[in-house]
Amino acid sequence: MFDTALNANDLIFLAKGAGMTLVVTAISVFFGTVLGIVFGVFRYQVGPWWAAPLTFVLDVFRSIPLLIQLVLANAFVTTVLGIRISGFTVACGVLSLYTAAYCAEIVRGGIESVPLTLRRAARSLGLSWRQDMTNIVMPLATRVALPSWIGLALGVMKDSALVYIVQVVELLKSTQILITRLQEPLFLLMVCGAFYFLISFPIARFGGYLEKRWSHD
Amino acid sequence: MIEIQNVRKSFGSLEVLKGIDLTVAKGEVLTIIGGSGSGKSTLLTCINGLEPIDSGKILVDGTEVHAKATDLNKLRQKIGIVFQQWNAFPHLTVLENVMLAPRKVLGIPKARAEEIAVKQLTHVGLADKLGVYPTRMSGGQQQRMAIARALAMSPDYMLFDEVTSALDPQLVGEVLDTLRMLASEGMTMICVTHEMKFAREVSDRVAFFHKGVMAEIAPPAELFGAPKDPELQKFLAATH
Amino acid sequence: MFNYNFRWNQALNSLPQMLEGALVTIEIALLSMLIGIAVAILLTVFRLSGNRILSAIATTWVEIARNTPALFQIYMVHFGLGGFGIHLSPFLSLLIGIAFNNAGYLAENFRGALKAIPDTQARAARSLGMSAGKAFRHVVMPQMLRISFLPMTNQMVWAILMTSLGAVVAMNTDLYGVTSELNARTFRTFELFAIAAVIFYVITKAITLSARVLAARLFRY
Numbered sequence: 001m002f003d004t005a006l007n008a009n010d011l012i013f014l015a016k017g018a019g020m021t022l023v024v025t026a027i028s029v030f031f032g033t034v035l036g037i038v039f040g041v042f043r044y045q046v047g048p049w050w051a052a053p054l055t056f057v058l059d060v061f062r063s064i065p066l067l068i069q070l071v072l073a074n075a076f077v078t079t080v081l082g083i084r085i086s087g088f089t090v091a092c093g094v095l096s097l098y099t100a101a102y103c104a105e106i107v108r109g110g111i112e113s114v115p116l117t118l119r120r121a122a123r124s125l126g127l128s129w130r131q132d133m134t135n136i137v138m139p140l141a142t143r144v145a146l147p148s149w150i151g152l153a154l155g156v157m158k159d160s161a162l163v164y165i166v167q168v169v170e171l172l173k174s175t176q177i178l179i180t181r182l183q184e185p186l187f188l189l190m191v192c193g194a195f196y197f198l199i200s201f202p203i204a205r206f207g208g209y210l211e212k213r214w215s216h217d
Numbered sequence: 218m219i220e221i222q223n224v225r226k227s228f229g230s231l232e233v234l235k236g237i238d239l240t241v242a243k244g245e246v247l248t249i250i251g252g253s254g255s256g257k258s259t260l261l262t263c264i265n266g267l268e269p270i271d272s273g274k275i276l277v278d279g280t281e282v283h284a285k286a287t288d289l290n291k292l293r294q295k296i297g298i299v300f301q302q303w304n305a306f307p308h309l310t311v312l313e314n315v316m317l318a319p320r321k322v323l324g325i326p327k328a329r330a331e332e333i334a335v336k337q338l339t340h341v342g343l344a345d346k347l348g349v350y351p352t353r354m355s356g357g358q359q360q361r362m363a364i365a366r367a368l369a370m371s372p373d374y375m376l377f378d379e380v381t382s383a384l385d386p387q388l389v390g391e392v393l394d395t396l397r398m399l400a401s402e403g404m405t406m407i408c409v410t411h412e413m414k415f416a417r418e419v420s421d422r423v424a425f426f427h428k429g430v431m432a433e434i435a436p437p438a439e440l441f442g443a444p445k446d447p448e449l450q451k452f453l454a455a456t457h
Numbered sequence: 458m459f460n461y462n463f464r465w466n467q468a469l470n471s472l473p474q475m476l477e478g479a480l481v482t483i484e485i486a487l488l489s490m491l492i493g494i495a496v497a498i499l500l501t502v503f504r505l506s507g508n509r510i511l512s513a514i515a516t517t518w519v520e521i522a523r524n525t526p527a528l529f530q531i532y533m534v535h536f537g538l539g540g541f542g543i544h545l546s547p548f549l550s551l552l553i554g555i556a557f558n559n560a561g562y563l564a565e566n567f568r569g570a571l572k573a574i575p576d577t578q579a580r581a582a583r584s585l586g587m588s589a590g591k592a593f594r595h596v597v598m599p600q601m602l603r604i605s606f607l608p609m610t611n612q613m614v615w616a617i618l619m620t621s622l623g624a625v626v627a628m629n630t631d632l633y634g635v636t637s638e639l640n641a642r643t644f645r646t647f648e649l650f651a652i653a654a655v656i657f658y659v660i661t662k663a664i665t666l667s668a669r670v671l672a673a674r675l676f677r678y
Contacts, residue, residue, distance in 0.1 A: 065620075068653060072651060076647055172526065176625075189537050197521065197524045197525055200524035204523070267580060300580075304578055306596055317585075318582075
């Protein structure tokens with residue numbers, strides 16, 4: 001069907017790239033979410049005034065290109081601190097913090113969406129702050145936050161394409177390497193694009209479905 | 218003259234207009250009363266072509282509203298309609314709201330359009346609100362602006378769809394006064410309303426709609442004084 | 458601890474060049490937004506038209522733009538078209554790539570904004586005799602743009618950040634590209650990119666703040 005010079009080794013090469021994309025995404029989303037929840041709850045509890053330094057730092061992560069964040073982090077650790085570290089670690093570290101910055105906002109928004117009256121009712125029944133958080137706030141906040149979080153996770157997968165700059169060979173870079181060798185840009189790019197699309201589109205649609213369902217309750 | 222001939226309309230499986238025959242002469246004021254779901258508002262939106270009909274004909278000055286060849290945009294210049302929700306354009310001032318259609322539909326130059334708008338706004342008593350944004354006015358004021366907006370197009374016919382139903386009681390009076398004024402100036406009007414007193418005073422004829430049928434139509438003295446239709450009798454008893 | 462000699466002076470000498478690069482960055486972002494908004498309005502009209510083919514085109518554009526990396530889109534424009542024999546300059550590839558991405562996200566924002574406008578607005582406009590086109594242009598679209606103002610601002614910030622992706626098409630006149638070239642010559646990676654980061658931060662903050670001021674001025678109601 002497709003007259004291509006692509007052979008089995010090339011496909012394996014691409015598959016490895018895809019695998020790398022997924023691994024980097026998964027690790028970053030996991031740590032980023034955990035950190036994001038911590039930061040988000042902290043910012044909510046402590047109030048805008050005290051949380052200002054944290055807010056500022058998180059805001060910086062969203063105001064500088066990810067590419068530069070990766071280059072800077074890499075340069076800082078390897079040349080300034082002189083520590084030998086793999087590009088993979090830098091990539092995961094930076095992406096995790098980047099994810100955490102966005103996630104903190106989502107978490108904070110989720111918590112704030114829970115009406116205070118509900119929480120007062122819970123505390124009046126004798127529930128402790130922690131019980132209130134776990135049994136009342138988190139479930140409700142999650143409903144509000146989940147669609148946005150899904151969007152964030154998909155965004156991280158798309159942004160993972162940038163980690164090539166710290167020598168991590170993910171899918172897009174693998175595709176580019178093959179293009180240089182095989183000179184079939186269009187076909188290879190279609191395959192690459194299809195991978196992202198086929199993962200992102202259904203999950204995004206699902207997120208939209210959840211949003212609709214939960215907004216009617 | 219507006220002629221409605223054997224008009225039928227359904228929404229899905231629900232038939233809301235079951236063969237309406239009605240003629241409204243130039244200069245006449247017709248009020249339509251009836252319970253909710255009787256089809257009165259639907260009839261109005263059919264007259265200006267916003268809603269299609271399933272069978273029958275509606276003719277405005279001889280032009281068939283739902284014929285394929287009819288230029289609805291042109292037809293709507295002749296028919297002004299004011300809805301229960303005034304639908305003020307929130308991004309424009311009161312003056313701009315009223316000037317918009319004359320300028321963009323009729324192509325009237327800005328200065329002249331402004332003159333017309335000011336005239337109509339003064340007519341309805343809003344001369345001091347020209348530069349205000351509608352959201353800052355009361356419902357009654359916004360409704361009067363909607364009336365001025367429709368009048369600015371110099372229509373031959375004005376349709377009013379329960380224009381006071383969404384207003385706080387104390388604001389109803391100012392809008393009804395505006396309608397009374399228009400009637401006395403000879404405008405051809407069809408008003409769907411719950412305001413019985415108003416209907417009695419202002420109309421040339423009153424029509425009673427019940428479940429998609431025009432059950433009775435007569436001058437107000439007759440209709441309110443000696444109602445023939447049993448449903449109408451029940452309706453009047455309940456609303457007095 | 459630091460076995461590193463910070464050479465800030467050397468890096469700061471390059472500041473004028475970097476600022477020139479910043480101007481190019483802003484230029485690209487601005488152009489890509491103007492194109493993006495225009496296309497997004499067009500796509501919105503396609504979706505509203507009821508025409509199945511036009512609707513499908515709009516949906517395809519939006520879904521591709523939102524479900525694939527921006528980097529991929531820029532790649533596609535530069536190398537994909539290259540496969541057809543169309544060779545664009547790095548500037549154009551970057552611009553078109555970002556504009557494509559912008560159009561997709563903005564069209565989706567517009568769709569959400571339209572949901573917030575009751576369709577009685579369009580009805581009222583049509584009842585005054587306006588054609589569907591005039592009703593959209595004068596009554597619906599202005600409200601849609603106002604509601605979308607904040608998302609559009611965010612998209613502008615994204616556009617600025619996305620210009621750094623010009624790296625893959627050897628773009629060397631924007632802020633990132635300039636910094637990259639300077640780095641290749643002097644190897645002062647940390648200092649140079651740190652300064653670039655600060656410049657980016659200032660630009661994005663300036664945009665968000667001026668947007669807030671603009672909104673207060675424009676949307677007095």
